[in-house]
Amino acid sequence: MSNRLSAARRERGWTQERLIHALREAARIHNRELPSSQSMKRRIAAWENQDKGISEQYVELLCEVYEKTPFELGLAVAAVEPVVELEAVPPFTRLDAGLVALLHDQTHNIRLMDRRLGGDAIFRQTRAHVDQIESLVRYAMPGAQREAAADALSQAAALAGWQALDNGGLDEAWQLHETAVSAARESGAAAELGYARAQQAYVLIDAGEHAAAHQLIGAARAEAASSVPAALAAWLLAAEGEALAHLGDRDGALRVLDSAADVMPDAPDDELPYVMLDAGHLARWRGNCLARLGETSAIDDLTSALLAMGEGQYGRAEVSLRVDLALAFRARGDLTEARLHARRANELAGRTGSQRQRRRIKDLLVA
Template sequence: MLLRRADILGVPAMSPTSLKTKLSRWENGREAVSEPYQRLFRDVYGRTNEELGFPPERVDEGTDELRARLAAARTVDTETVSAFRQQLDYARHVDRKFGGVTLLDQLRGNAEHIQGRLGFSTLRGQREALATVLTEVSALAGWEALDRNAIRQAWDHHETAKAAAREAGSPTLLAHATAQQAFILIEIQETEMAVSQLAEARELAERSAPPLLRAWLAAAHGEGLSVAGHGDDALRAFDTADALLPPDPVDPALPFLFLGGVHLDRWRGSALSKLGDPEAIDQIGNTLPRLPPDFVRARTGMLVDLAFAHAAAGDRDTALDHARQARRLATQIKSDRQLRRLGRLILPAGATNAT
């Protein structure tokens, strides 16, 4: 923890091995804690020098710390931002394939690191570049937190993403973070509030956002409407998404969006399942074999949707089979969100759960 804070604050620190030795000497009283490390202990524990048993702080401590943070922020260059983005791209790949069980703490640390640089950057272009990466990192961290059922943490990450998008001057990123945050409202059953927020996100993107994002936002709105039981409006939103989807649904500026190929089809199938529409069975069943193998999280959600669709149709055995497959995958990727959904599944013919 001390070394992470040192990196964020731009405070020079010794190696982990040397620090372990120093900690032992400090704890045994054989050596006084030096001033740079007093600063780190204050930052980590949120206590004053007096509360920690250190000598009183120097009067100019605030000035020294500010200068250190400004100096650390000045080290940010194009290569630094590129390194942050490479870490983010790798995290997205791992998330799709293995879930976020190993990612959430890493993403939180990256977000803190970027915020530490952004908060003390004085260069205009540098601030926008850092804010753009912070938006994407925080949005992914928020999605991971939601999947792990850390609801408040998910909300706070999205608030950070929205604030960073405003700092970056990006209505596109702001619209995406606003829409994604609405799924937290769906998770806590504030569905009408979620529908309103999704509509707001579409308005944010109406003028300047690329067609791919506008299509994604329409589909997201469609899912929210389906959860709220507004079937006709939901299907119209998906028709709009289909009409907006560009022929080449890959945008290097929007690496977090997947809507081409099977993805819009599976999303529509999910909405049909939530509406209790029997067409969901064919829609999802025909799409599932075409899903790329590395989209394990998406596959898990589709199997859950299929379990609900077959249960609604009265097919206990098929619903139970899909629920068991979904539970295995959800357990594998530690998706508490999908496991919670499965816990709400009511099977026909007297079955009570999907175990």
């Protein structure tokens, strides 16, 4: 680009000395110093002869004294080396066993409140807890405590994912389960990985993708194989039974539910706080599957499970159980009893905020 510095000086009728004087006056105002007049004459000659680039500070002075814009003077500012700013040092964290234990304890406390109150009441708290652990893991130094924190992240994200699912947020539920699966892989915990993958299948179930859900649970079971505790092995079998019930496969569902009963341990596994499964819970699960299949025999299992559960102890679980009872009574033709359980389920769903169960209740109440 050709500049018009020579033409601008002729328009003003200025000599080089007059231009230098004007440049010095402008530089003084900006607290700048210019080199000697002899040096300035050489610069001006080079600028006007187009054989020397002009630095940004001289462009500013020339525009000021000529009262023109850089565009009007035809000036191309000399390339200035960019200032490279050093990036801030990431907030690396050094985890210890005590901190990881606190994270697990907080997850467990949230889990207990979730069982009583439902996910809607505490989802924001759970989500913030997940975000906090995820940040710690992201910047944690390598080592055993990072893996332990990743295990804590997997459990917390799976809990938050289930709450999001119960609230009707399929997209967020899927993303949280993706976090849970990824964290479980980093931790190397086969139990948490199998649990997170199988629970993620419920997002597919609620989306109507029943075959894909069964496939995902089957893959989780195959990957877990014999490397997970018996309580989780039973839980995975029961989950597969539910997926088969959604597919309408009665014989297959009952077969794997029987297998779940066979492998279920006599006592709860304290190492798996996220797995709630005993004889009463398995009876409720079996009743759920039978109710979905339209089997009136579900009533006995579900009634026994309700009595064992105790009213008001497990809010969301009781909602689901009463919906299943309503389905079973409707299948038997007892609409009065069906509506009774549906109305009670609706009351509890209002307290727990379960959008998932409300969809099922709506169909029952209008039937």
